[in-house]
Amino acid sequence: MEIEMKIRGLMMDPVTNMPIVVLKDINGNSILPIWVGIYEANAIALEIEKVSTPRPMTHDLIKVLLLGMKTGIRKVVVSELKDDTFYAVIWLEKDGELISVDSRPSDALALALRLDCPIYVDEGVLKSSKSSTSVTDKVNNDELRRWLENLNDEDLGRYKM
Numbered sequence: 568m569e570i571e572m573k574i575r576g577l578m579m580d581p582v583t584n585m586p587i588v589v590l591k592d593i594n595g596n597s598i599l600p601i602w603v604g605i606y607e608a609n610a611i612a613l614e615i616e617k618v619s620t621p622r623p624m625t626h627d628l629i630k631v632l633l634l635g636m637k638t639g640i641r642k643v644v645v646s647e648l649k650d651d652t653f654y655a656v657i658w659l660e661k662d663g664e665l666i667s668v669d670s671r672p673s674d675a676l677a678l679a680l681r682l683d684c685p686i687y688v689d690e691g692v693l694k695s696s697k698s699s700t701s702v703t704d705k706v707n708n709d710e711l712r713r714w715l716e717n718l719n720d721e722d723l724g725r726y727k728m
Contacts (some may be wrong), residue, residue: 568715569644574676577612581610588676590615590645597693599645601653607673614680624683633659633682640684641665643675648695 575591575598586608590599603611610626612618623631633640638661647654655675659666679686 568690570594571689572597572599572645572686572688574611574680574686575693577608577615586675590686597691598683599688601645601672601674607671609676610677611673611680613676626674626681629678630681637661640678640682642685642687643670643679645672645675645686645688645692647689648692653692708728 571593572590575589575594577586577588579667580584580587580602582603585602586605587609588601588608589601590601591597610624613620613624614626620627625709638659641658644656645653645660646656649681653672655670657668657670657678659668676686678684
């Protein structure tokens with residue numbers, strides 16, 4: 568089963584200083600933090616903040632190409648968590664045909680924002696992300712998850728990229 572999520576925020580992990588995209592269940596309280604690279608986070612931040620660039624960035628170019636080929640994005644799905652790496656699928660639609668494209672979650676999310684399509688997370692990924700930590704990391708990850716769950720809009724502004 569897939570759970571619809573929204574991007575709740577983009578922020579820096581205060582421990583590792585790496586960017587985190589925080590997804591939140593639109594109908595509940597489930598969250599999914601996904602650590603991404605700085606360039607990928609920048610691509611997401613540019614769209615969240617509606618910053619235009621003098622030349623098209625990669626995700627903007629992909630958007631223009633898709634629209635030019637009369638191809639839409641039906642949805643993006645964070646589909647798998649394997650060896651602490653998230654995987655995603657972009658579901659394209661052209662002439663009534665669905666086409667699945669393997670993707671990094673950061674790229675799928677950047678495109679979803681640009682093309683205003685829904686974001687889903689496979690329920691198994693949410694369960695796996697909560698239980699995939701080793702015993703030594705469990706305390707730190709539980710603390711981080713509680714911290715992320717309790718963030719309010721003011722906090723996101725403070726830690727925002």
